[in-house]
Amino acid sequence: MGSYQLIKENINPHLQGNKCILRIEGRDDVESALSELDSSSSPILGRNAASRCIPSASGTTRLVSLDIFRGFTVALMILVDNAGGFFPAINHSPWNGLTLADFVMPFFLFMVGISLGLAYKNLTCRGAASKKAMLRALKLLTLGVFLQGGYFHGINNLTYGVDMYQIRWMGILQRIAIAYFLVAACEIWLRNDDKVNSELSLLKKYRRQWVVVLMLTALYLLLLYGLYVPDWEYQIPIEASSSAKVYSVKCGVHGDTGPACNAVGMIDRKILGIHHLYRRPIYARTKQCSINSPDYGPLPPDAPSWCQAPFDPEGILSTVMATVSCLLGLQYGHIIVHFKDHKTRLLQWFVHSCGLVALAVICEVCGMHINKVLYSFSYMCFTTGAAGILFAAIYIMVREVIPIVQAYNHLIHMTCLNILQLVYF
Numbered sequence: 001m002g003s004y005q006l007i008k009e010n011i012n013p014h015l016q017g018n019k020c021i022l023r024i025e026g027r028d029d030v031e032s033a034l035s036e037l038d039s040s041s042s043p044i045l046g047r048n049a050a051s052r053c054i055p056s057a058s059g060t061t062r063l064v065s066l067d068i069f070r071g072f073t074v075a076l077m078i079l080v081d082n083a084g085g086f087f088p089a090i091n092h093s094p095w096n097g098l099t100l101a102d103f104v105m106p107f108f109l110f111m112v113g114i115s116l117g118l119a120y121k122n123l124t125c126r127g128a129a130s131k132k133a134m135l136r137a138l139k140l141l142t143l144g145v146f147l148q149g150g151y152f153h154g155i156n157n158l159t160y161g162v163d164m165y166q167i168r169w170m171g172i173l174q175r176i177a178i179a180y181f182l183v184a185a186c187e188i189w190l191r192n193d194d195k196v197n198s199e200l201s202l203l204k205k206y207r208r209q210w211v212v213v214l215m216l217t218a219l220y221l222l223l224l225y226g227l228y229v230p231d232w233e234y235q236i237p238i239e240a241s242s243s244a245k246v247y248s249v250k251c252g253v254h255g256d257t258g259p260a261c262n263a264v265g266m267i268d269r270k271i272l273g274i275h276h277l278y279r280r281p282i283y284a285r286t287k288q289c290s291i292n293s294p295d296y297g298p299l300p301p302d303a304p305s306w307c308q309a310p311f312d313p314e315g316i317l318s319t320v321m322a323t324v325s326c327l328l329g330l331q332y333g334h335i336i337v338h339f340k341d342h343k344t345r346l347l348q349w350f351v352h353s354c355g356l357v358a359l360a361v362i363c364e365v366c367g368m369h370i371n372k373v374l375y376s377f378s379y380m381c382f383t384t385g386a387a388g389i390l391f392a393a394i395y396i397m398v399r400e401v402i403p404i405v406q407a408y409n410h411l412i413h414m415t416c417l418n419i420l421q422l423v424y425f
Contacts, residue, residue: 063118063336064398065391065394065395065398066111066114066115066118066391068394068397068398069107069111069390069391069394070111072390072394073104073107073108073111076100076103076104076107077104079100080092080100080101080104084101088285088294088295089294091285091294091295092282092313092372092373093282093294093371093372094282094283094284094285094286094293094294095258095259095282095283095286095371095373096369096370096371097369097370097371098370098372098379098382098383102372102379102383103383103386103387105172105175105322105372106322106325106379106380106383106384106386106387107383107387107390108176109176109179109322109325109326109329110325110326110328110329110332110384110387110388110391111329112176112179112180112183112326112329113183113325113326113327113328113329113330113331113332113333114329114330114332114333114336114391115333116180116183116184116187116326116330116333117187117329117330117331117332117333117334117336117337118333118336118337120184120187120188121337123188126188126189129184129188130184130185130188130189133180133181133184133185133188134181136180136181137177137178137180137181137184138177140173140174140176140177140180141173141174141177141178143173144171144172144173144174144176144177145167145168145169145171145174147171147173148168148171148172148173148174149167149168149169149171165275166275166276167276168276168277168278168312169272169276170268170272170277170312170314170315170316170319171314172314174314175314175319175322178319178323179319179322179323179325179326180326182323182326183323183326183327183330186208186209186212186327186330187209187330190206190208190209190212191205191206191208191209192205196338196339199348202334202335202338202339205334205338206331206334209327209330209331212327213324213327213328216320216321216323216324216327217321217324217377219320220317220320220321220324220377221377223263223267223317224255224257224262224263224264224317224374224376225254225255225263226254226255226263227254227263227266227267228252228253228254229251229252229253229254229256229261229262229263229266230251230252230266231248231249231250231251231252232248232249232251232266232269233246233247233248233249234246234247234249234274234309234310235247236308247305247306247308247309248305249261249305249306249309257369257371257374257376259281259283259286259306259311260304260306260309262374263317264315264317264318264373264374265311265312265315267315267316267317268311268312268315268316268317271316272312272315272316274309274310275310277310277311277312277315278310278311278312278313278314279310281308281309281310281311281313282311282313282373283306283307283311283373284296284307284308288300288303288304288307289303289304289307289308311373313372313373318373318374318375319375321375321376321377321379321380322375322380324380325380325383325384328356328384329384329387331352332349332352332388332391335348335349342399345395346392346395346396349388349389349391349392349395350388350389350392352385352388353384353385353386353387353388353389353392354385354389355385356381356382356384356385356388357381357382357385357386357389359378359381360378360379360381360382360385361382363376363377363378363381364378370382
């Protein structure tokens with residue numbers, strides 16, 4: 001078994017030669033040892049350290065697997081944003097179903113959850129942490145409203161500016177801000193000081209957070225399937241005229257998950273107001289509303305009245321279920337914090353992830369369809385499970401594959417140096 005030393009050089013130029021040496025034996029978790037050091041500025045020796053942790057500019061260590069997962073998600077976002085218009089098959093699903101683009105938002109929320117689990121593992125002051133989380137959420141919320149709220153409308157005419165009557169309150173950054181703050185509050189306040197030495201003790205330590213998961217899920221399902229959705233109407237301005245055409249949508253149902261009569265849209269219309277919703281609804285790409293489906297296109301002759309109605313894909317009720325995605329990501333972060341054995345981590349990640357995917361498939365078969373726009377329960381389960389499987393796969397790659405590649409690169413490098421020495425000397 002190998003033996004390594006983690007050495008921290010003091011980066012203060014006035015205190016030269018001051019070192020902190022931490023010795024670890026065998027295959028103990030290097031990340032756990034690094035957590036005992038406040039910072040690290042010297043190279044870390046050893047196979048696991050080289051493949052798993054890197055020091056950041058601020059002196060704290062980073063989880064390489066999470067950084068790679070983040071980079072992959074950003075690359076996926078760029079791909080679907082730029083290629084989705086040319087290849088509608090990878091663009092967001094018009095309604096039920098799942099495409100490549102539909103994984104981006106849940107992956108970001110999953111990352112937020114894991115990061116919060118790592119960030120608050122050594123929490124000292126709950127009040128200060130809560131204040132910091134609130135400020136961060138407000139900054140992100142404000143930025144989201146500024147970027148997606150309609151501030152850039154009417155650039156070429158005199159109506160340019162802020163139209164508070166039509167500003168869009170919800171959006172992607174706003175959803176992330178809300179989920180971040182709620183999950184951060186749960187991590188700061190809803191945990192105890194119990195020791196964790198098994199899967200059961202981990203569940204007991206964070207049982208109040210699991211209660212929140214169950215409450216949010218129950219609230220979402222209760223409102224989605226229990227609320228009565230009455231008939232409603234909306235207006236579309238007529239070009240070259242000051243009047244508007246009124247469209248009526250017939251509903252009068254409970255528990256409908258179609259584009260026109262779902263509780264998600266009704267809640268947004270009642271609370272936010274229909275003028276503050278997204279004006280290019282995703283369901284305008286369905287077969288009922290577009291002759292070019294799954295892309296946008298002209299309305300068919302028999303298009304239903306709701307095809308042009310505003311609908312926010314990041315609405316209030318769907319954000320409730322999105323917060324559950326973030327909370328589940330937080331539990332994956334807890335596994336990193338409390339379990340140092342790699343096999344134990346991977347086993348728990350794969351078991352939880354496969355369980356979520358299986359539950360999503362069962363829900364889909366039973367009629368609870370996977371739907372990104374509504375952020376359905378089955379969609380949350382499937383995408384969170386997929387995120388967990390991908391994260392575990394990256395974790396394995398970083399720990400097993402990258403060190404082998406590094407070793408071969410080092411061998412090739414040394415071989416080239418030896419050849420050069422033989423040739424020139």
